[in-house]
Amino acid sequence: KAGVTQTPRYLIKTRGQQVTLSCSPISGHRSVSWYQQTPGQGLQFLFEYFSETQRNKGNFPGRFSGRQFSNSRSEMNVSTLELGDSALYLCASSLGDTTTEAFFGQGTRLTVV
Amino acid sequence: GENVEQHPSTLSVQEGDSAVIKCTYSDSASNYFPWYKQELGKRPQLIIDIRSNVGEKKDQRIAVTLNKTAKHFSLHITETQPEDSAVYFCAASWTGTASKLTFGTGTRLQVTL
Numbered sequence: 001k002a003g004v005t006q007t008p009r010y011l012i013k014t015r016g017q018q019v020t021l022s023c024s025p026i027s028g029h030r031s032v033s034w035y036q037q038t039p040g041q042g043l044q045f046l047f048e049y050f051s052e053t054q055r056n057k058g059n060f061p062g063r064f065s066g067r068q069f070s071n072s073r074s075e076m077n078v079s080t081l082e083l084g085d086s087a088l089y090l091c092a093s094s095l096g097d098t099t100t101e102a103f104f105g106q107g108t109r110l111t112v113v
Numbered sequence: 114g115e116n117v118e119q120h121p122s123t124l125s126v127q128e129g130d131s132a133v134i135k136c137t138y139s140d141s142a143s144n145y146f147p148w149y150k151q152e153l154g155k156r157p158q159l160i161i162d163i164r165s166n167v168g169e170k171k172d173q174r175i176a177v178t179l180n181k182t183a184k185h186f187s188l189h190i191t192e193t194q195p196e197d198s199a200v201y202f203c204a205a206s207w208t209g210t211a212s213k214l215t216f217g218t219g220t221r222l223q224v225t226l
Binding site: 004033044045100107 | 162204216
C-alpha cells in the first residue's frame with residue numbers, strides 16, 4: 001500500500017510570508033502528527049490531528065497551525081515566516097490507537113530567506 | 114513536559130562489534146518507547162519499539178531494554194554491519210500511542226570496516 005506522502009518536497013519562502021504544507025497519510029490511518037526537524041533542536045512535536053480534531057499540541061507559537069480533512073489528509077500552515085522556521089517538516093501517520101507504530105513521510109524542506 | 118536525553122551523540126564501532134545507545138526519560142507516565150533509524154536524506158523509520166509492560170524485546174540483531182524504575186531504555190545492535198550506519202533516535206510517549214512522541218537528540222552511528 002502507498003506510504004505517507006508529503007508535498008511539496010522543497011519550498012523556498014521569504015520572511016513574512018506564509019506557507020502551507022500537505023500530508024496524505026496511509027489509507028485507513030486517522031492520526032497525523034507533525035514534527036519539525038532542525039540540526040540544533042532535533043525532532044520536535046508540533047501537533048497531532050485525529051479524526052479532524054487536534055488531539056495533542058506541542059510548544060510552538062500560534063503562527064503554526066494545522067487542520068485535518070474528512071479523508072484524513074492534513075495540512076500545516078505557518079504564517080509570518082521567520083528565518084528560524086527553516087527546517088525539515090515531517091508528518092507521521094498512524095491508526096492513533098495503542099497498538100500501532102507511526103510511519104513518517106519524506107518531509108518538506110522549508111527554507112526561509 | 115516530557116524530556117528525553119540520549120547518549121552518546123556519536124558512536125563509532127568496527128563491523129561485527131556491538132553498539133549500545135542509551136536514553137533516559139523524565140515523565141514516569143511514559144509508556145511507549147520507539148527507536149527510529151534515519152539515513153542521510155531519508156525519513157525516520159521504526160526499527161523496534163517497547164511498551165511499559167515489557168522489560169525487553171528482541172528482533173534479530175536488535176534489542177531494546179526498558180528499566181521503568183530508573184526511567185531509562187537502551188538500544189542494542191549486535192554484529193553491526195556497514196548498512197547500520199545512520200542516525201538513531203529514541204522517543205517516548207505518555208499517550209500510549211505513537212501520536213505524540215518526544216525524541217532524544219540522536220546518535221550518529223558509524224560502522225567501519
